[in-house]
Amino acid sequence: MKKSFSFILVAASLLLASGAKAQGLRVKANVPFDFRASNTVYAAGSYNIKGDIRNDGVLQLASGNKMGQGFIMPHNCWSGKPADKTVLVFRRIGDEYFLYQIWTEGSAVGRQLSASKRETQLARNEEKSEEIIIAANIVK
Numbered sequence: 001m002k003k004s005f006s007f008i009l010v011a012a013s014l015l016l017a018s019g020a021k022a023q024g025l026r027v028k029a030n031v032p033f034d035f036r037a038s039n040t041v042y043a044a045g046s047y048n049i050k051g052d053i054r055n056d057g058v059l060q061l062a063s064g065n066k067m068g069q070g071f072i073m074p075h076n077c078w079s080g081k082p083a084d085k086t087v088l089v090f091r092r093i094g095d096e097y098f099l100y101q102i103w104t105e106g107s108a109v110g111r112q113l114s115a116s117k118r119e120t121q122l123a124r125n126e127e128k129s130e131e132i133i134i135a136a137n138i139v140k
Contacts (some may be wrong), residue, residue, distance in 0.1 A: 026049065026138070027086055027139070028046065028047070028049075029136035031044055031047055031090075032044055035090060035097040035099055036098050036116055036118060037061055037098075042068045042070075043063070043068055045064060049062075049088075049102060049136075059072050061099075072113060074102065074111035074113045077109070077112040080108070081108060082105075082108045083106065084105065086104045087102075088134045088136050089102075089132070092130045092131075093119065093123055096118070096119075098115070
């Protein structure tokens with residue numbers, strides 16, 4: 001009984017420590033258009049992205065007015081050099097925008113979202129997509 005309690009205590013401590021680390025970085029950006037992230041539609045506005053932006057894990061995406069919020073599960077992507085500034089990268093297909101990547105200043109590791117069903121469907125029917133970059137700020 002003592003061993004299982006000790007194991008639970010250690011596991012809980014590790015979870016709390018990783019949760020604290022995950023809350024350590026927040027990115028804020030003003031997005032001037034409606035967009036999709038995963039399968040959720042978000043209205044234009046100010047957004048905070050919270051979580052461990054530089055490592056695998058779930059990120060919270062929340063609007064400044066708390067009307068639009070959800071969770072996204074991006075995966076890591078890499079660049080040959082560290083990012084010059086913190087940005088959100090969107091793909092525009094037709095007249096719809098999709099959150100594609102998140103890059104933080106000084107890091108060569110970014111976060112990338114998989115294409116949603118809607119994005120895949122539009123990509124099949126449209127001639128081309130365009131990348132739109134929105135400057136963001138790291139909030140400490």
